[in-house]
Amino acid sequence: MMLRVKDLSAGYGSLNVLDRVSLGVEASEVVALFGHNGAGKTTLLKAIFGLLGDARGEVSFRDENILNQAPKNLTSHGIALVPQGRGVFANLTVAENLRLGLLAAGVKANSAEGERRLERVFQHLPLLRERFHERAGRLSGGQQQMVSIGRALVLGPSLLLMDEPSIGLSPKIVQEVMHLVRRLRDEAGLAVLLVEQNVRHALKVAQRVYVLKAGTVILETTPQQLSDLKSLWDLF
Ligand SMILES: Nc1ncnc2c1ncn2[C@@H]1O[C@H](COP(=O)(O)OP(=O)(O)O)[C@@H](O)[C@H]1O
Ligand SMILES: [Mg+2]
Known part of the structure; x- marks a missing residue:
């Protein structure tokens, strides 16, 4: 795994948002992260990107511990954030x-x-x-x-963390953003952790999927296994 997150807990002061989240992203892989508003998606990207400061658990990038490292260091490691x-x-x-x-x-x-x-x-x-x-x-x-x-x-970067890049955009532009993500993976070899509300579009580019609910990963799957989209919605 290029990015490995294990039992990561984090939040804001006394408010704990993430509860022992584990996930991984391989090199040149697009991984989608779904979940309702408030599920903790942005908090997870912030925790990975060292913006929360006091996250607990394990975050490693290419086998190096990067837990709570400052964004500047993460940039030099090859991680970049496209913020919400x-x-x-x-x-x-x-x-x-x-x-x-x-x-x-x-x-x-x-x-x-x-x-x-x-x-x-x-x-x-x-x-x-x-x-x-x-x-x-x-x-x-x-x-x-x-x-x-x-x-x-x-x-x-070799890993891009993208937080809802297609929010508020027309369906045609959403498609353009997704095509770009695909090209970045296929042509530039980038790995992408993609937080998206546009599930249908994201499933076309992602190789794996995680669903976050109330700060916990409740599902890890592949788009192929998600043939019944409705069941995914039920899970949210
Ligand atoms: N800066 C903050 N300070 C305190 N609580 C926050 C802050 N940002 C988000 N939260 C809370 O953390 C929870 C998860 O939020 P967030 O990670 O933004 O969810 P998502 O990105 O999945 O919509 C929510 O309950 C939200 O109210
Ligand atoms: Mg968010």
Whole structure:
């Protein structure tokens, strides 16, 4: 397993949200994480990404213990987060948003390495080249999501944690986001832990699925085994 989470418990102060969650993501694998609002999906990604500070249990990446490590360290390990709500800076241009990603990776924007990283992102997201100097706030929701994903990709990750990337987007754009996820896996070899409400779409790209309910993993399965989608909904 590239990412291995075992018996992870975490929350906010005295509020415990995650109760001994275990899951794994293999290299170049897309794993979907489903669950109702409030189930703890975002909390889980935050705990993995070191944003909660006092998570308990085991989190390892390529056999190295990364429990409660600061996001900066996780970035250098090759983990990037595409946060819920995108976190795009509306008043900054696409270029400036992407440079924030480079900055986080410790790469100078106008260096050869910076250029190389931007080029690699443009290969997957040509839109970002086309709108490079435009204010991000002028872009559509779907385009802003691409900026958010682009900013994570300039970090050069091997594992992407994506928190509801398709929320609020039209079905056509949801499909585009899912196609992008598939391409990132197939062409760039990325592993993706994908939190999604659009179950049907996510099942088309995921190789494995976990369902989280009230802070606990209640199901681990594959899309093939989920032939009866209704039974999945009943579980939620
Ligand atoms: N910053 C926070 N402080 C306190 N409680 C929080 C915070 N963020 C989320 N929670 C609580 O943690 C639980 C899980 O939330 P969350 O992980 O955001 O769920 P999901 O992403 O599955 O919708 C909810 O009960 C929510 O109210
Ligand atoms: Mg959430």
